[in-house]
Amino acid sequence: MTSTLTPAATIPTVPKARRRKPLATRAYSWFRAIALVIIVLAFVLPLFWMLLSAFKTNVDIYDVSKSLLFTPTLENFDNVLGRDNYFEFIFNSAWIAFASTALSLLVGVPAAYVMSRFGMHRSAGIVLLARIIPGVSLLVPWYFIFANLRMVGDYSVLILSHMFVALPLIVYIMMSFFDSLPEDLEESAQVDGLTPIGAFLKITLPLSTPGIATAGILSIIFSWNNFMFALVLSGANTKTLPVAIFNFVSYASIDWGGLMAAAVVVTVPIMVIALFTQKYIVSGLTAGATKG
Template sequence: MSNASLATKPEQPSSNVSTTEPPMRRRRGVNREGLEAGRRSTRTILWILLAAAMVLYGFPFLYLLFTSFKTPIDTIAVPPTILPREWTLENYTNALGRSGVVASFINSIQTAVISTVLSLVLAVPAAYGITRYKTPSGQVFIMAALVTRMVPPVAIGIPLASMMASVGLADTPIALSIAHTTISLPLSIWLMSSFFESVPRDLEEAATVDGCSRLGALWRVVIPVVSGGIAVTAIFAFLASWNEFLFALLMTAIRSQTTPVVIANFQTQFGLDWGSMTALAAVYSIPVILLTLLLQRKIVAGMTLGAVKG
């Protein structure tokens, strides 16, 4: 191909495009269609990826749910089947009829609520102080809080259990709540710190100009602004306690045993009752799903809080 032909080719109209249309407009039309097609294919790929991710995350739960409706022999079928061959509620009857299950639910709720409230009550002022005053000791404190997350829970579980026993709190939900707070508090402080960082100081200054004290500004202005963040933190703290197993295993007995330990009890050295275990696990996940749905708007607001920082 000669240089001349290369130079003249863009000037020549295409034979299958109308010559009455201005060249620029034609190009824009082609580009728009191309862009639209590109967007469509990108969207399709994203949807496929999203669907794949949903299947990846959702399948284990769906499998658990389907297993909870299977007959005993179906639960151990070789090769395994996804859907029950015969649907039954027997596993739910067995699981919920087992002694101690209802009590364990109440204990789980008590423990998770106390632990969540404790975490928030401690994390909100701590995070506020750290972000607003930015003292060196505050920075050391927040790093130290992160370091506690690096200690394996088993390393502190046994001494913590002994300490609770020695202060007369053995086998109580409050002891377990305190233990769970040690897990959720560092994360709560870090989360709340990031949310407080995103609130402009001008808001507080305006409030103080209007006559608010610093605490008043925190309570009346800052807290409502970060309410989404508080919801997110509460959810994380609640989940950390709701699903926690090791401390519950080491620290609870008759009066405060939580449901994760009861679920684990379906696996014994003599066998594994898949049906009842999955039924109880499915029931146990309902409160968390409901809580997440109830606070969905707050969670989304909380997650985008940092994005509007001016």
């Protein structure tokens, strides 16, 4: 008796219906995408407008019809870099940023290590409190003290004022990073004959390089962009870039082209540093986020 059953290979398969995501999940995905687009545009559009305006004349900046289509000019950058001696301001900003960061790391890294290993969390809270205090509330007493010491206008007063903000930041970042490093490595090094200071210098400090890089980069970015301290405490020869931008602002008018070109000069170096060091910043912050 012959079988009339159809072979399995010839049985047509019915495709499974694609399972749709719940409405709440799809709504959240759309909301997240729209929120990301809005946030990106909020950050990118002002920078894009600043870059375009730096290559426009003041007449073109006020002309809405030339928002995107215009004849570019380098006159604004010539005014900034050629006539107003902005290279001196760039040197001042770089010197103050690197000097204050180096001194803050020299003091803050050992302090953070001691606070981490000896559980001095209350002391760390007091140090962090200095980061929370608004800097504007300290400008008047600072100016009074440094004026009596005849230090206003020197590099030293600007470096010290920037250290006041950079040092608590470095201590906070490095303390979290040292908390994540196991103490067994230091104990093993001391068993092998190293002193506690030697174990810190030869074992812990090399392992904490990502955290040091993170703290140093953030400190440099703060110091480079700082305006308030330099406005009050700097002199004619120690003026920094953010303060020098005010040369394009007068009582009667504003040179928007020169102002935008100067803003580009201030922004581009720090953006380049952030782009090339973002992996160190991310690795340093994530390394100090977990213990193990």
